[in-house]
Amino acid sequence: MTYTDVLRKPAEARRRRSATLLAGCTLTALIALLAVVSLVWLPYDADDTSGGRLAGPGDGHLLGTDKLGRDLFTQLMTGSRIAVEAGLGSVTIAALIGVTLGVLAAFAQGWLDDTLAAFLDILIAFPTLLLAMLVVAARSATLGSAVLAIGLAQSAVVARLVRILVKRVLAQDYVTAARTSGTSWPRTVVGHVLPNIWPTLVVNLALQFGLAVLAEAGLSYLGLGAPPPNASWGRMLQEAQATFTTAPAGALAPGILLVVLVVGVNLVADGLRDTLDPATRRRRS
Amino acid sequence: MTLLDVRGLTVRTDDGRTLVDDLSFTVDSGERLGLIGESGSGKSLTTLAVLGLLPDGMTVTGSVELAGTQIVGAPEKRLTAVRGRDAAVVFQEPLTALDPLMRVGRQIAEPLARRTGLRGRNLRTAVTEALLRVRLPEPERIARAFPHEISGGQRQRVALAMALACEPSLLIADEPTTALDVSVQAEMLELLDTLVREREMAVLFVSHDLAVVAAVTDRALVMKDGRAVEEGPVLDVVGAPRAAYTKALVAGARKLESALDLRSAR
Numbered sequence: 001m002t003y004t005d006v007l008r009k010p011a012e013a014r015r016r017r018s019a020t021l022l023a024g025c026t027l028t029a030l031i032a033l034l035a036v037v038s039l040v041w042l043p044y045d046a047d048d049t050s051g052g053r054l055a056g057p058g059d060g061h062l063l064g065t066d067k068l069g070r071d072l073f074t075q076l077m078t079g080s081r082i083a084v085e086a087g088l089g090s091v092t093i094a095a096l097i098g099v100t101l102g103v104l105a106a107f108a109q110g111w112l113d114d115t116l117a118a119f120l121d122i123l124i125a126f127p128t129l130l131l132a133m134l135v136v137a138a139r140s141a142t143l144g145s146a147v148l149a150i151g152l153a154q155s156a157v158v159a160r161l162v163r164i165l166v167k168r169v170l171a172q173d174y175v176t177a178a179r180t181s182g183t184s185w186p187r188t189v190v191g192h193v194l195p196n197i198w199p200t201l202v203v204n205l206a207l208q209f210g211l212a213v214l215a216e217a218g219l220s221y222l223g224l225g226a227p228p229p230n231a232s233w234g235r236m237l238q239e240a241q242a243t244f245t246t247a248p249a250g251a252l253a254p255g256i257l258l259v260v261l262v263v264g265v266n267l268v269a270d271g272l273r274d275t276l277d278p279a280t281r282r283r284r285s
Numbered sequence: 286m287t288l289l290d291v292r293g294l295t296v297r298t299d300d301g302r303t304l305v306d307d308l309s310f311t312v313d314s315g316e317r318l319g320l321i322g323e324s325g326s327g328k329s330l331t332t333l334a335v336l337g338l339l340p341d342g343m344t345v346t347g348s349v350e351l352a353g354t355q356i357v358g359a360p361e362k363r364l365t366a367v368r369g370r371d372a373a374v375v376f377q378e379p380l381t382a383l384d385p386l387m388r389v390g391r392q393i394a395e396p397l398a399r400r401t402g403l404r405g406r407n408l409r410t411a412v413t414e415a416l417l418r419v420r421l422p423e424p425e426r427i428a429r430a431f432p433h434e435i436s437g438g439q440r441q442r443v444a445l446a447m448a449l450a451c452e453p454s455l456l457i458a459d460e461p462t463t464a465l466d467v468s469v470q471a472e473m474l475e476l477l478d479t480l481v482r483e484r485e486m487a488v489l490f491v492s493h494d495l496a497v498v499a500a501v502t503d504r505a506l507v508m509k510d511g512r513a514v515e516e517g518p519v520l521d522v523v524g525a526p527r528a529a530y531t532k533a534l535v536a537g538a539r540k541l542e543s544a545l546d547l548r549s550a551r
Contacts, residue, residue, distance in 0.1 A: 174385075177374065180369065180457075181450075198386075
């Protein structure tokens with residue numbers, strides 16, 4: 001057991017739960033549960049069209065079927081999996097590239113600093129959709145391409161945030177104090193800088209997760225996401241568009257789940273901010 | 286033996302202002318030098334320059350030799366080796382000088398582990414001892430606390446323990462008592478004095494407060510607008526100031542003192 005482990009325990013006990021965090025976790029967990037279950041069990045096969053076209057709820061189909069006779073609930077479950085994968089994948093890419101780039105940019109000085117800042121601003125201004133189309137053109141229309149495109153676009157946003165946060169921490173006395181006691185730069189970054197930007201960063205990453213899910217739905221809607229027969233919420237919306245007046249369930253169901261997941265992670269982000277922010281934590285303890 | 290040899294130190298900003306102008310002084314090992322001056326006189330910049338820690342956008346010329354190592358223009362790697370081992374700093378604002386998200390014990394453990402190579406249980410014992418040495422009650426509890434959970438005086442003791450954990454040959458104290466209230470100030474000065482004497486450490490004590498400097502140092506250097514105005518044994522500087530600026534400083538301190546005497550006499 002290291003020194004840190006011994007010291008850390010009481011903090012966990014003191015950490016409070018926030019109602020927002022709880023609500024957010026519940027909503028997110030609901031979708032996550034659907035996604036996890038879809039990995040091991042689905043009511044019907046993804047390409048099972050035995051259900052009859054646009055059947056209503058009931059008769060072995062919980063939410064009815066789509067215009068090709070596929071079970072809607074099965075598609076929703078697969079869609080949940082894809083949404084969660086898209087969110088996690090994009091955020092992972094965004095975090096890895098964004099944090100690395102942001103920390104490096106924060107240390108850059110003079111013209112290099114200006115250049116990097118301008119480069120990040122241009123990347124952020126570059127439309128995600130256009131980037132996604134480029135990636136899809138270069139590779140193929142798969143979930144991986146969509147995730148890569150979204151992740152790259154978001155890494156610029158994360159990098160810009162990290163650059164500012166790191167710069168602010170580097171100006172603090174405790175960094176100078178660590179430096180005066182002979183701590184090397186890498187150790188200072190790992191020991192002092194990253195922990196101090198972590199609360200803000202993790203809240204932002206949670207928000208990025210929600211945005212990534214929305215972006216993936218948007219790309220799928222345009223046919224740039226996961227290919228059939230894997231259903232994505234975005235493509236379900238697109239397919240149900242023509243029959244919305246006669247069979248609204250096909251469009252409403254994925255729409256509602258999309259809202260549940262995005263609102264869920266946003267609430268989680270809000271709740272995390274309350275629990276992690278050193279300022280509020282200071283006031284509580 | 287000369288521990289710190291500063292010669293012709295000049296610090297300029299990129300836009301051409303001179304913040305420290307041709308400053309020269311030495312600190313022998315075991316000697317205690319006070320650096321006196323009002324805010325903006327370049328005292329703190331001097332201490333940062335001694336460790337090669339000046340902020341970006343400032344250029345240094347001259348020579349700073351710390352324990353035989355030239356600091357001005359030295360590569361980062363050499364500076365990291367010197368910092369902590371040859372000189373450590375106690376800063377003015379103890380709240381900002383401690384990492385708000387790191388437990389106090391770990392902040393002391395870091396330099397301690399680097400110097401001694403201790404780990405695990407031994408390191409924890411050493412941290413407790415370090416906290417006891419700066420006369421902190423309940424060292425185990427304080428080691429587990431975050432900086433915001435302890436008082437200002439305790440924080441400054443922790444900062445002192447951090448600096449001492451490096452066992453530096455030169456302790457740089459940058460206004461270490463300014464942020465504390467008067468009663469805590471006296472205790473802190475006394476503690477600093479004792480600990481430094483025990484270790485025969487050299488001290489560079491930076492303050493705007495004449496009385497404080499006179500209490501803990503042997504020699505004093507008075508600075509104004511980045512220049513040395515007067516230098517000599519601290520009691521001479523305070524008792525019989527030669528430079529007009531020092532006279533004004535001393536007179537100011539006297540005036541305050543007699544005003545306070547008057548009040549307490551009433």
